[in-house]
Amino acid sequence: MTRASRSGLRGLAAAGAVLCLTAGPQRAATAGPADTPAGYAFAADARRIDGAADAADAEPLKTGATYRSSLPRDGTLYYRLDLDAVSTAYVSVTAVPRPGGEVTAADGIRVFLRDADGASCDSGTANFGAARSPRPVTAWGEREVSPGATRCQDAGAYYLVVQRSRPQDSPPDAWDLELATASEPGLARTAARNTPGTWDSATPGPPAGTPVRRRGGDGFAKAAPVGEGAWRDDIRPGQTLFYKVPLDWGRRVYATAELAAGEEGGGYATAALQLALHNPVRGRVDSAAAGYSGRRTAADLGPVPPVAYDNRYAVAGRVSAMRFAGSYYLVVHLAGQVADDFGDGPFGLTLRVRLLGTAGAGPGYAGEPVPRGLFSVAGRDREAAAGPGEGGSGDPAMTAVAVGGIGTGSLLLAGLGVWTAVARRRGA
Incomplete structure (x- = not known):
């Protein structure tokens, strides 16, 4: 073998080593500590901001x-x-309280949107519920521009007001907050204010098939994509997992969360397993809870209507919140009190998702929402949410690892072929 050939082989080996070292940590980074629940994962681009004690000193929030x-x-x-x-x-x-603290059922947060004169445009609340388990809770509000409305319609300064629901019963520690803003454009054509159409409110059957492993995220920004099918995960007491489901206009989602039987202990934990559905602007659509006695239990969301623009005119909140297409979020929480009677787990979790209805066209917006694409479903969203039988890998993290591995292997094989050809020509 010539010096040039040996030099080329050493270079190829070095390149391969660099590629392997580069790919290794990326794969390892997908795993976290196995013995402790992860905390809430804030958006990586979230900006720090201080709330003011009065409206005059309030800092601005940029839309999107x-x-x-x-x-x-x-x-x-x-x-x-x-x-x-x-x-x-x-x-x-x-609102993200510290884990392990004591909260009451009525404790949580309240938000208000007010105009420059202090008049209320909208308000929302979120509390911890009967389980009294500290967890991320989300409240939302809107300033809706609507034909015929007279309040909160002008351009100018508005104010978001945030406070605890029951400060007298609340833990003394400060709670972290994640604030997300968005805007929805008006319609290209003025449309009549129609009441929502009728829809089949019967509870559909759960999807069949073997559950596919998919690790839930630790926040809205890290939600794991899921589509129709059964998905399995592990959850520990006090932990909250986030998943997102792409929903087109005209489609609706039905979901259940199942907690496996425990391996130790006995007793009963009230509202231990909680499942909530949130819309693309993180507004809560519906929620359900189930107690736990050590046997398999399930929390079932009630049927919700297909995504439609006119749903916003409904009186029922669970209908009104289904007003635009995009990524809907399924949030699962296991109460911290479960550990008192049944141990620290982890406990097997199965999430069953059913998608119904036919995808249709949107309402015809006059512009783009902010953030862009918030109220639509991209092809990459559908691909990421698909299971193995639908053209996906079953786990987005493993998809990246597989692609990286295939790319690395292909590059090494291609480099070896080039080196062999060069060596043969030089030998001749």
Whole structure:
């Protein structure tokens, strides 16, 4: 073998080593500690902002951006939104209390949207419920621009107000906050204000098939994509897992969460397993809870209507919230009290998702939402949510690893072929 040939082989080996070292940590980074529940994962691009004690000092929130803040036990926080007169604005606030603390059923957060004169445009609440288990809770509000409306329709300064629901019963620690803002454009053509159409409200059967492993995310920004099918995971007491489901206009989702039987202990935990559905602006659509006695149990969401623009005019919140297409979120929480009677787990979790209805066209917006693409479903979203039988890999993280591995192997084989050809020519 010539010196040039040996040099080429050493170079190829070195390149292969670099590629393997580069791919290794990426794969390892997908795993976390196996013995402790993960905390809430805030959006990587979330900006730090301080809430003000009054409206005059409130800092502005940019539409389409995500923020991190902090809510003390006592006091009210103000943030400013500068809105136009043609777009409907949405804001969600996720409060993240420290794990292991004591909370009451009625404790949580309240949010208000007010105009420059202090008049209320909308309000929302979220509390911890009967399980009294600290977990991320999300409340949302809107400033809707609507034909014929007279309140909160002008362009100018508006204010988001955030406070705890029961400060007198709340833990003394400050809660972290994640604030997300969005806007929805008006319609290209003025449409009549129609009541929602009729839909089949019968409970559909769960999807059949072997559950596919898919690890849930630790926050809205890290939600794992899932589509129709059965998905399995592990969950520990006090942990909250996030998944997202792509929903086109005209389609609807039905979901159940099943907790496997425990291997130790006995007793009963009230509302131990909780399942909630949130829309693309993180507004809660519906929620369900089930107690746990150590035997298999399930929390079933009630049927919701197909995604339709006119749903916003419904009186029922679970119908009104199904007002646009996009990524809907399934949020699963296992109460921390489960550990008292049944151990630290982990416990087997099965999420069953059923998608119904026929995809249709949107309402005809006059512009783009902010963030762009928020109220639509891209092809990559459907691909990421698919299971093995639908053209997907079953696990987005393993898809990336597989692609990386295939790419690395192909590059090494291609390099070996080039080196062999060069060596043969030089030998001749």
